[in-house]
Amino acid sequence: MSTPLTVSFEVFPPKTVDGLTQLTATVERLTAAAPSFVSVTYGAGGTDRERSFDAIRAVRSVGVEVAGHLTCVGQSIADVHAVVDQYEALGVSQIVALRGDPPGGVDARYSAHPDGYHRTADLVGAVAGRFDVSVSAYPERHPQSPSLDHDLDVLADKVASGARRAVTQMFFENRDFVAYCDAVRARRLAVDVVPGIFPIHSFPAVSRFAARCGAAMPAAIASRFAGLDDDPCATHEVAADVAAEQITELVAHGVRHVHLYTLNRAELALAVCERLGLVESVTAR
Numbered sequence: 001m002s003t004p005l006t007v008s009f010e011v012f013p014p015k016t017v018d019g020l021t022q023l024t025a026t027v028e029r030l031t032a033a034a035p036s037f038v039s040v041t042y043g044a045g046g047t048d049r050e051r052s053f054d055a056i057r058a059v060r061s062v063g064v065e066v067a068g069h070l071t072c073v074g075q076s077i078a079d080v081h082a083v084v085d086q087y088e089a090l091g092v093s094q095i096v097a098l099r100g101d102p103p104g105g106v107d108a109r110y111s112a113h114p115d116g117y118h119r120t121a122d123l124v125g126a127v128a129g130r131f132d133v134s135v136s137a138y139p140e141r142h143p144q145s146p147s148l149d150h151d152l153d154v155l156a157d158k159v160a161s162g163a164r165r166a167v168t169q170m171f172f173e174n175r176d177f178v179a180y181c182d183a184v185r186a187r188r189l190a191v192d193v194v195p196g197i198f199p200i201h202s203f204p205a206v207s208r209f210a211a212r213c214g215a216a217m218p219a220a221i222a223s224r225f226a227g228l229d230d231d232p233c234a235t236h237e238v239a240a241d242v243a244a245e246q247i248t249e250l251v252a253h254g255v256r257h258v259h260l261y262t263l264n265r266a267e268l269a270l271a272v273c274e275r276l277g278l279v280e281s282v283t284a285r
């Protein structure tokens with residue numbers, strides 16, 4: 001019998017107390033899919049770190065394992081370690097170690113904090129003894145990267161420093177993910193590459209975001225959302241179908257774990273899981 005598919009979810013820290021209450025309810029609903037963990041994003045530069053701590057508390061209150069994202073951009077090593085200590089105190093067992101974007105966004109030139117970590121691999125090395133560490137991966141190349149080969153060099157450094165898992169940026173062409181995994185295997189990197197799946201809750205919004213991330217939107221997917229911009233119910237159904245079909249094809253390529261970007265919404269993530277047989281029928285919407 002083949003290994004069953006497992007799932008994890010990404011959420012972000014809400015800005016308000018109401019948002020935090022809603023996040024707790026969202027994560028409670030997501031437990032129906034028995035997630036291996038829920039990851040909580042972290043603002044680049046660490047300015048909103050208290051919000052990440054609150055979100056982590058909310059997820060932990062539901063009894064789910066948390067992966068805390070942590071970026072090193074714009075922070076000294078001492079600042080980063082204050083966050084690491086707080087993560088440990090909050091019961092976080094996993095860290096998603098990242099560089100993060102400079103204040104100008106993905107297009108701005110990156111320079112390390114004078115007292116900070118210079119490379120993501122250095123951050124990975126600093127936390128790998130205390131946490132299970134995941135990192136990012138870019139099947140279609142990071143927008144700032146000169147080549148896919150350079151991305152793989154960066155991944156190799158992060159793995160050598162102790163990363164066990166690499167969660168991908170969103171992608172919609174499975175062949176890019178499969179080719180990336182082949183390249184990782186050819187380099188004999190001991191890392192699980194986990195596909196990051198972004199259900200298309202709004203085609204205009206997600207296609208804009210995908211373009212910024214360098215993720216190609218196939219015409220075949222665009223055509224399925226044609227004419228649905230003002231129809232959230234139909235968009236929901238098509239989005240769940242598209243994500244579930246993408247995952248089903250990845251499973252045929254040997255994938256056994258997927259990470260779903262939820263945008264703090266339970267319904268669509270659960271509708272995807274329902275189609276994959278990971279949860280019973282989704283009733284409450």
Ligand SMILES: Cc1cc2nc3c(=O)[nH]c(=O)nc-3n(C[C@H](O)[C@H](O)[C@H](O)COP(=O)(O)OP(=O)(O)OC[C@H]3O[C@@H](n4cnc5c(N)ncnc54)[C@H](O)[C@@H]3O)c2cc1C
Nearest residue numbers: 041042044069098099100101120136142145151154167169
């Ligand atoms: C799964 C996932 C989760 C994320 N979570 C968050 C989050 O919680 N908070 C947040 O702020 N951002 C998050 N990001 C976004 C991420 O911070 C940005 O993509 C950032 O630009 C790169 O960070 P990284 O850790 O991926 O960088 P790295 O893995 O260090 O580098 C990514 C690529 O960028 C290129 N690169 C990096 N540094 C240089 C350099 N100095 N010169 C030339 N090329 C370089 C390399 O080709 C490299 O492969 C996430 C991304 C992913 C995929």
